Amino acid sequence: MAIVFDNVRSRAPLRLGLGGGGTDLADYCFHHGGVVLNATIDRYAYAHLTRHREGGIVLKADDLGTEESLPCSLDFDIRQGLCLHRAVYHHMMTEYNGGQAVPMTITTTIDVPAGSGLGASSALTVALIEAHALAMQLPLGPYDVARLAYDIERRHLGLLGGMQDQYAAAFGGFNFIEFLKDEAGVIVNPLRLRRDHLNEFESSLVICFSGQSRESADIIKDQIGGLKIYNDETLAAMHDLKQQAHRMKISILSGDIPGMADVLRESWLAKKRTAASVSNSTVDTLLEVALENGAWAGKVSGAGGGGFIMLLADPERRYGLIRKLNQHGGEASAVKLTFEGAEAWAVR
Template identity: 65%
Template sequence: MAIGDALNVRARAPLRLGLAGGGTDLSPYCDEFGGNVLNATIDRFAYAHVRTNRIGALVLRARDVDTEEVLEPRVDHSIHEGLVLHRAVYSHMMRTYCDGVAVPLTISTTIDVPAGSGLGASSALVVALIEAFRSALQLPLGPYEVARLAFEIERVHIGLAGGRQDQYSAAFGGLNFIEFLPGDRAIVNPLRIRREYLNEFEASLVICFSGQSRQSENIIKQQVAGLKQLDAKTVENMHKLKQDAIEMKLALLKGDIRGTAEILGRSWTAKKATAAGVATEAVDRLYNEAMAADAWAGKVSGAGGGGFLMFLTDPENVYRLKQVLNAAGGQASSVKFTFDGAEGWPICA
């Protein structure tokens, strides 16, 4: 399939909060036991802009980290250096859908949150890049295909450590209970929550950037090593996280926000036991400040080691909780859920 002379498309994919079950989407756990993850996409996005250029080069830009590469248009650039996500998606799309012809393109991206956020930003970026090419080439790819391709590019081709939930949440959007089954199968189950329950849940939620970007790879490698060795403690805590996802789903469907908070706190305890470094000094400080300010419960989103925390509290206490967290060095805010997955559109100007 050929790319036209005046290609100019943009795409975005939502970031997510990992509510429960995170880690059970890792191999080898989900391959042997099956994983359950509950997550929700929020009003923070990864954006991709793909357009043809007249300078005959491959221009890759990550504006949020002020990085640019100007390369010869080729499909065989290393995907283990530079802007690896941009390079890997470009290479795959040119090889697979453009008959191996390396088209001169300018590919620019940005993300609404700092790197290492714990909100699935890198995977959402890969999904946004794929969605931009899907839109440009009118490819017959649904959200399952986009998510699966994003997983293959990020985890298999590049070899980055991590699970599967981020790609599926970004591709589908919404509040989902996702099952990860042996044989690399995934089933995305959107939750049909009554509007008043959803409003109360959203009104009770505060997210807070710890000020500390985290590198999840070491934590994930520790978790995977424990699973491969069938470390009893790691496996037991993964079982707890999996059950927490089921119980939190049921609590939300009933509108039991206090029950949801209870499970959130319990899940955080189990999460910390899966690997060293999940909780850091900065995370513990913010967590303790929040609990002293009448938060019901909290946990980190993602693998841990920094990034964003989430807390549930009485909606009438949200303003005070944000003030306390900001005074303690965090960056706290309210958040809104979103229900659309990745989407791409042509730019007419």
């Protein structure tokens, strides 16, 4: 399969995990079945592919200030350096280009800091796959792209994490996603929300960067450890998170945003029971400030330990809430929901 387009761009949206996060870990969902409720937002991971006229492979992560130059071959370690760039390129050339390397420059950026808890790494993997798929005219649908992104991250690279981020980035929108037990498959259920319910939810939503990036792998390792040794508290907390995702879905479908906040509060307590490292003093302080200034409830997005905090608040007090969080060292803002998944386009 030859490269058809010499200049391609792509983007994939980041996501907020509203409920059920953690039940998408293989060690849980393959045994018990998992569900998550998530929504994509107007923050993106971007990839840009161009033919390299001088014959090499150049990999760039402009937001990290990192660049690598490799010979035009597939004889490199995918687990070194910019491993997502390397692994996607290596897989696409091996599987779809007869094992032949193509001279190429691959440049990426992400709208948020590393370790944000918004699924940025998986969104980047999805964006990289989408760009390659368009350049090579491959008939990959969103399920194909999401599953491939999962395989590359979790199996090829051995990166710890769940399954929701790849599907959220590939499909986009407000989704209730089921991860069937015994690896029977994944079902993405887009929610058909009334416009007034959606507007009220979005008007209640605040995200706040804690100022601390975190290494999700350590937290996930603690959670997986609890599951593998059949830690009763970890397992019970995961069961609670799954039930709370169902309850939160019912709340958003009925437009009950304070009801969503009640479940969010319970979900945060359950999440903290899955691993001791889920919260820290900075997160606790910002959540305390938020609850004193109009927030109904909040939790850390993603595995925890830092990154972004997601809050549901009284819309009439949202402006003051954002100002207070920023005065206390957070980086808070409103956020828009998005309903398009990963996209790629050729540059003429």
